[in-house]
Amino acid sequence: MANSKLYKGSLQTIILNLLEQNDKMYGYEITQKVKQITNGELKITEGALYPALHKLEAEGFLDVEIINFGNRMRKYYKLTEQGETENVNRLVELQEFIKNMQIMVNPKFSLE
Amino acid sequence: MELSKDQIQRIDGFLERLGFEYIDIRYEMVDHIATDIEQNIVNHDEFFRKNKMHGQFLGYMMRKKNDLEKNYVQQSKKQFLFNLWKITKQVSKSILNFKVLVVILFSFTFFQQLINYNIKYTVIITAIISVVVCGFSTLFLWQQIKNIGKVRVVHSYYSIVFFLTYLATYIPNIFTIYKPENHNIFVANFHFVLIFLNVLVVINFVKHKNQFKNRYKYLLS
Numbered sequence: 001m002a003n004s005k006l007y008k009g010s011l012q013t014i015i016l017n018l019l020e021q022n023d024k025m026y027g028y029e030i031t032q033k034v035k036q037i038t039n040g041e042l043k044i045t046e047g048a049l050y051p052a053l054h055k056l057e058a059e060g061f062l063d064v065e066i067i068n069f070g071n072r073m074r075k076y077y078k079l080t081e082q083g084e085t086e087n088v089n090r091l092v093e094l095q096e097f098i099k100n101m102q103i104m105v106n107p108k109f110s111l112e
Numbered sequence: 113m114e115l116s117k118d119q120i121q122r123i124d125g126f127l128e129r130l131g132f133e134y135i136d137i138r139y140e141m142v143d144h145i146a147t148d149i150e151q152n153i154v155n156h157d158e159f160f161r162k163n164k165m166h167g168q169f170l171g172y173m174m175r176k177k178n179d180l181e182k183n184y185v186q187q188s189k190k191q192f193l194f195n196l197w198k199i200t201k202q203v204s205k206s207i208l209n210f211k212v213l214v215v216i217l218f219s220f221t222f223f224q225q226l227i228n229y230n231i232k233y234t235v236i237i238t239a240i241i242s243v244v245v246c247g248f249s250t251l252f253l254w255q256q257i258k259n260i261g262k263v264r265v266v267h268s269y270y271s272i273v274f275f276l277t278y279l280a281t282y283i284p285n286i287f288t289i290y291k292p293e294n295h296n297i298f299v300a301n302f303h304f305v306l307i308f309l310n311v312l313v314v315i316n317f318v319k320h321k322n323q324f325k326n327r328y329k330y331l332l333s
Contacts, residue, residue, distance in 0.1 A: 068330055070114040073142075
């Protein structure tokens with residue numbers, strides 16, 4: 001992950017938001033989608049992705065569907081209703097955070 | 113092109129040999145690795161060919177080995193914590209159920225009467241019942257691991273019940289339960305709580321057993 005410390009706190013929000021836009025996704029697909037959207041700038045490792053997915057699942061924000069894919073099993077993740085609400089809340093929090101950071105690091109060119 | 117059954121089994125076998133015992137964590141890693149190979153390797157047969165001293169597949173897996181091990185240990189630990197939290201929530205929910213609450217309150221009141229009547233025998237009998245109940249629960253869940261397979265959540269139930277059995281056996285040491293210094297209200301109530309906790313954890317497991325079986329049925333067959 002590019003500058004992992006900065007992204008670490010937002011990983012769950014990134015996952016929730018991706019699932020909001022893509023209905024259901026599996027682990028590898030999420031890593032590739034993030035890589036594609038950020039032009040390779042942000043690479044989510046398996047070590048960071050799966051614990052985050054399992055945590056969101058345990059908290060009831062994600063539902064899983066295990067399907068037979070070719071010769072193996074594939075676990076798809078999708079948002080629950082609770083997850084959709086959580087995504088909105090986290091996006092609002094993240095936007096607030098970005099706004100405040102912009103004010104702090106560059107007061108002249110802040111959003112307001 | 114999709115990987116063949118043999119190729120998938122080679123990935124799975126490699127992970128199994130690394131000691132990745134929980135199938136519910138392993139199959140997701142298998143899918144991740146398999147997808148990565150499908151997306152990035154053109155000639156799968158050449159990649160998986162065994163007749164070379166150092167096959168490409170082995171080289172690929174060895175390069176990933178440290179990350180995979182770190183990832184597995186991390187997932188395994190975190191999943192245990194999530195499961196522990198989930199099971200605790202389920203058990204707490206069961207306790208708040210009206211019928212269960214009535215049974216617990218009624219039993220507790222009756223139990224306090226027994227303590228007042230004769231604390232020595234109440235402690236001894238309760239401790240023995242507690243050890244037996246915990247022991248049977250541990251055996252029952254061990255059997256389930258054999259039936260359902262090495263699924264992390266089933267193992268988490270087993271670990272909890274095993275821990276409760278440990279507490280029942282050593283607080284105080286069951287072989288010293290006849291000693292007068294152990295005949296007190298704390299020991300009596302402690303074992304009373306252990307019995308109920310154990311029963312509730314096992315009931316919760318039985319409730320969710322089919323759900324686990326259905327969820328992992330493809331992996332178990």
